[in-house]
Amino acid sequence: MGQRVAAVGFGQTYxxxxxxxxxxxxxxxxxxxxxxxxxxxTLDDIDAVVIGNMDHFEAVNYMDNWSVDGTGAFMKPVFKVxxxxxxxxxxxxxxxHHVASEMFDVVLAIGWxxxxxxxTTGAIITCSDPIFDRFSxxxxxxxxxxxxxxxMKQYGVKEEDAARVAVRDRRHGALNPYSHLQSEITTxxxxxxxxxxxxxxxxxICPRTxxxxxxxFAGEKKAKRISPRPAWIMxxxxxxxNCYFGDIDYTANDSLKYATRELFGNVGIKxxxxxxxxxxxxxxxxxxxxxWMEYMGICGPGESPQLVWDGVTDLGGELPFxxxxxxxxxxxxxxxxxxxxxxxxxxxxxKAGARQVEDANLALATGFGGTFWTDMMLLSSRPW
Amino acid sequence: MDxxxxxxxxxxxxxxxxxxxxxELVYEVTTQALEDxxxxxxxIDNIVTVSNDFWDGRTISCMGxxxxxxxxxxxxxxxxxxxxxxTFGILYGAMRTLSGSYSTTLxxxxxxxSEGNSRMITNAMFDYIYQRPLGLDAISSSALQAREYMNxxxxxxxxxxxxxxxxxxxxMQNPYAHLGMDLSxxxxxxxxxxxxxxxxxxASPVSxxxxxxxLGNRVxxxxxxxxxxxxxxxxxxxxxxxxxxxxLAEAPALQKASHKAYEMADINNPTxxxxxVELYDAFSYMELMWLEEMGFCSKGDGxxxxxxxxxxxDGELPVxxxxxxxxxxxxLVAGMARVIECxxxxxxxxxxxxxxxxxxxxxxxxxxPCAQSHCVMVLSE
Numbered sequence: 127m128g129q130r131v132a133a134v135g136f137g138q139t140y141x142x143x144x145x146x147x148x149x150x151x152x153x154x155x156x157x158x159x160x161x162x163x164x165x166x167x168t169l170d171d172i173d174a175v176v177i178g179n180m181d182h183f184e185a186v187n188y189m190d191n192w193s194v195d196g197t198g199a200f201m202k203p204v205f206k207v208x209x210x211x212x213x214x215x216x217x218x219x220x221x222x223h224h225v226a227s228e229m230f231d232v233v234l235a236i237g238w239x240x241x242x243x244x245x246t247t248g249a250i251i252t253c254s255d256p257i258f259d260r261f262s263x264x265x266x267x268x269x270x271x272x273x274x275x276x277x278m279k280q281y282g283v284k285e286e287d288a289a290r291v292a293v294r295d296r297r298h299g300a301l302n303p304y305s306h307l308q309s310e311i312t313t314x315x316x317x318x319x320x321x322x323x324x325x326x327x328x329x330x331i332c333p334r335t336x337x338x339x340x341x342x343f344a345g346e347k348k349a350k351r352i353s354p355r356p357a358w359i360m361x362x363x364x365x366x367x368n369c370y371f372g373d374i375d376y377t378a379n380d381s382l383k384y385a386t387r388e389l390f391g392n393v394g395i396k397x398x399x400x401x402x403x404x405x406x407x408x409x410x411x412x413x414x415x416x417x418w419m420e421y422m423g424i425c426g427p428g429e430s431p432q433l434v435w436d437g438v439t440d441l442g443g444e445l446p447f448x449x450x451x452x453x454x455x456x457x458x459x460x461x462x463x464x465x466x467x468x469x470x471x472x473x474x475x476x477k478a479g480a481r482q483v484e485d486a487n488l489a490l491a492t493g494f495g496g497t498f499w500t501d502m503m504l505l506s507s508r509p510w
Numbered sequence: 511m512d513x514x515x516x517x518x519x520x521x522x523x524x525x526x527x528x529x530x531x532x533x534e535l536v537y538e539v540t541t542q543a544l545e546d547x548x549x550x551x552x553x554i555d556n557i558v559t560v561s562n563d564f565w566d567g568r569t570i571s572c573m574g575x576x577x578x579x580x581x582x583x584x585x586x587x588x589x590x591x592x593x594x595x596x597t598f599g600i601l602y603g604a605m606r607t608l609s610g611s612y613s614t615t616l617x618x619x620x621x622x623x624s625e626g627n628s629r630m631i632t633n634a635m636f637d638y639i640y641q642r643p644l645g646l647d648a649i650s651s652s653a654l655q656a657r658e659y660m661n662x663x664x665x666x667x668x669x670x671x672x673x674x675x676x677x678x679x680x681x682m683q684n685p686y687a688h689l690g691m692d693l694s695x696x697x698x699x700x701x702x703x704x705x706x707x708x709x710x711x712x713a714s715p716v717s718x719x720x721x722x723x724x725l726g727n728r729v730x731x732x733x734x735x736x737x738x739x740x741x742x743x744x745x746x747x748x749x750x751x752x753x754x755x756x757x758l759a760e761a762p763a764l765q766k767a768s769h770k771a772y773e774m775a776d777i778n779n780p781t782x783x784x785x786x787v788e789l790y791d792a793f794s795y796m797e798l799m800w801l802e803e804m805g806f807c808s809k810g811d812g813x814x815x816x817x818x819x820x821x822x823x824d825g826e827l828p829v830x831x832x833x834x835x836x837x838x839x840x841x842l843v844a845g846m847a848r849v850i851e852c853x854x855x856x857x858x859x860x861x862x863x864x865x866x867x868x869x870x871x872x873x874x875x876x877x878x879p880c881a882q883s884h885c886v887m888v889l890s891e
Contacts, residue, residue: 128608128609128610128611180563180569180570181562181563181564181569181593182563182569185634185638186634186635186638187562187564187631187632187634187635188594188635188877188878188879188882190593190594190748190877190878190883191635191748191751191877191878191879191882191883192635192636192637192751192878193751194748194750194751194882195750195751199748200748200749200750201747201748201749201762201763201766202747202748203745203746203747203748204746204748204883205592205594205598205601205602205746205877205883206592206593206594207590207591207592207593207602208563208570208572208591208593209570209572209590209591210569210570210572210573216590216591219590220590220602220605222609223602223605223606223609223611224605226605226608226609226610226611227604227605227606227607227608227609228608229605229608229744249569250569251569252567252568252569253568253569253570253573255574256568362588362611363588364588364589364590365585365586365587365588365589366572366573366576366581366582366586366589367576367581367582367586368576368577368582369533369573369574369575369576369577369582380585380586381586384585384586385586387585388588495570496570496572496573497573
């Protein structure tokens with residue numbers, strides 16, 4: 127039952143804080159054309175389309191219908207999936223199931239957001255439960271700040287440790303021509319940046335970006351014809367377990383722990399630090415780049431700062447994190463998870479240019495959103 | 511296709527369910543669908559929720575129901591969210607089963623139209639520069655479609671009224687329906703105009719409600735006691751977006767979706783092979799138009815089928831024995847309710863609205879302005 131699936135093409139826009147030169151449909155079209163070009167396909171080759179964003183950022187309802195001129199879904203099967211921050215990975219996972227089900231052979235999966243057309247925090251605030259959560263956990267920042275404080279207290283982690291994560295990702299982002307933020311920064315820059323919500327400062331957290339990303343998935347026979355080196359999907363796992371910010375155990379990350387356990391268990395990964403070749407982590411802020419490594423089993427509790435200072439997660443290190451520059455450099459929300467999958471696929475296909483990881487055979491892409499939810503997808507150069 | 515419907519549940523549809531929030535609605539149908547399938551939440555390995563941020567008035571609308579649907583149960587379950595009609599949720603649930611990743615899928619949907627402003631919510635479907643300022647919404651855009659269809663094929667308001675009379679009366683036999691009514695043709699024709707040619711009784715209400723479906727692969731279906739209803743074919747397709755880019759009197763996307771579903775289900779002659787149809791009649795004209803595009807008659811002949819009583823309960827092809835969307839319209843849930851009605855008909859559990867010898871059924875859902883997207887499912891015993 128089902129067929130093997132690979133990512134065979136990836137396209138993205140040139141990400142900026144404002145893309146005044148295009149509207150939303152044109153932004154989507156830019157990523158779609160780029161993905162088709164990458165896979166050397168035309169729209170005629172696409173059997174179905176799946177798309178996602180967060181409705182209230184652009185205030186367009188039934189966006190999958192509205193966007194057909196940009197997606198190319200005219201007279202094709204299309205529907206929308208959306209789960210908040212995890213939307214991009216949710217779309218990618220849906221693209222995988224479209225093809226694996228054998229209902230389609232070549233499927234276009236698209237995530238996008240034009241944040242400049244919205245009040246991002248105003249739109250995010252309404253995700254919190256209106257009665258129990260909205261007065262305290264409003265928008266993206268409060269939950270992260272609570273998590274960071276708890277983590278610092280628990281393991282004696284310092285703000286400098288987190289700053290080192292930003293330095294790494296901004297250095298990587300400077301190598302990525304599509305990245306929104308392309309300048310390198312120092313730990314001092316991070317420590318001296320504006321305090322937003324202790325201990326999270328401006329340079330600890332992701333920007334908001336206009337951008338779109340599209341990945342083309344293909345079934346096992348087509349994939350080999352389309353790409354000389356397809357990025358095969360080894361597995362996915364998802365945990366969207368909480369409804370209330372007040373229910374989250376901020377001293378842990380259960381969704382990441384359980385999603386990792388399922389995915390690595392299914393694929394047989396026992397020592398992720400050794401076995402994985404790169405991780406594209408949906409890392410909305412720097413402290414996640416430390417703590418979440420521990421919940422993915424890459425190191426023990428409280429051990430991540432040492433690994434990061436030792437350069438283990440830098441490009442050229444044992445397990446590079448976010449060679450693309452990650453979410454700290456580019457955050458077009460509905461596309462952010464899709465960028466993780468696309469970047470992982472690109473690395474495996476050996477197309478990552480100046481940010482290419484050597485011998486990239488096994489790559490992990492993750493998604494984060496909602497009330498500390500996790501999506502995961504594992505991609506490999508080997509089909510089985 | 512190796513996907514079966516093993517359990518179904520729906521709430522009664524009402525104009526205002528003040529005593530339930532979204533999570534409570536979803537919890538109720540989740541529990542009942544599991545019970546109907548003879549399963550527990552432990553036996554469900556993944557979930558698809560269906561919701562819409564505009565209708566819920568909440569960003570990440572699925573966040574409100576993760577506890578209620580069981581996605582948070584134990585160490586958590588794999589879950590995803592479709593934003594669109596419930597038929598698309600079932601479609602994605604079927605894909606996740608066919609991919610071999612999962613064996614049992616719970617699909618839930620909810621909507622409380624009473625908490626929103628449906629005119630503003632559906633106005634937001636349209637292009638924000640050229641079309642929204644015109645005041646287009648679900649009713650006024652459908653009125654344009656109705657008029658174009660009626661002009662092209664010589665369909666009268668009276669022809670459409672036959673659909674309202676039939677379906678609202680049928681709803682009186684359905685304990686879940688929102689508006690069961692014994693109307694006359696004159697009642698419909700004399701009802702308050704909403705947007706010419708659509709009048710109050712040509713239009714569906716906006717309802718509150720929820721629904722859930724448990725899907726399983728062949729292995730699970732063979733093990734579970736209840737008679738499974740099989741998904742035999744699925745097709746879905748989107749037309750152009752701008753109304754001016756479409757000929758609104760035609761629905762080529764529905765034709766394409768139907769053909770795909772028929773091809774998968776081995777249906778050569780839909781009129782002979784299909785015993786009952788549950789289609790998305792948000793407005794009375796839609797039933798006529800959709801029947802034609804689904805291939806049950808030639809273009810323009812939908813009115814004849816209806817006037818001759820072919821689509822009545824005792825006709826050759828009963829259409830919307832449940833009372834249809836025109837009697838209960840919880841947006842998003844409505845397409846899932848069509849699938850549930852088909853499953854009940856095939857199981858022979860439709861009680862007062864049971865169609866005799868219902869072995870193969872067609873369920874239909876739509877998305878977007880003037881039904882830009884269609885999803886067609888063929889179900890069979």
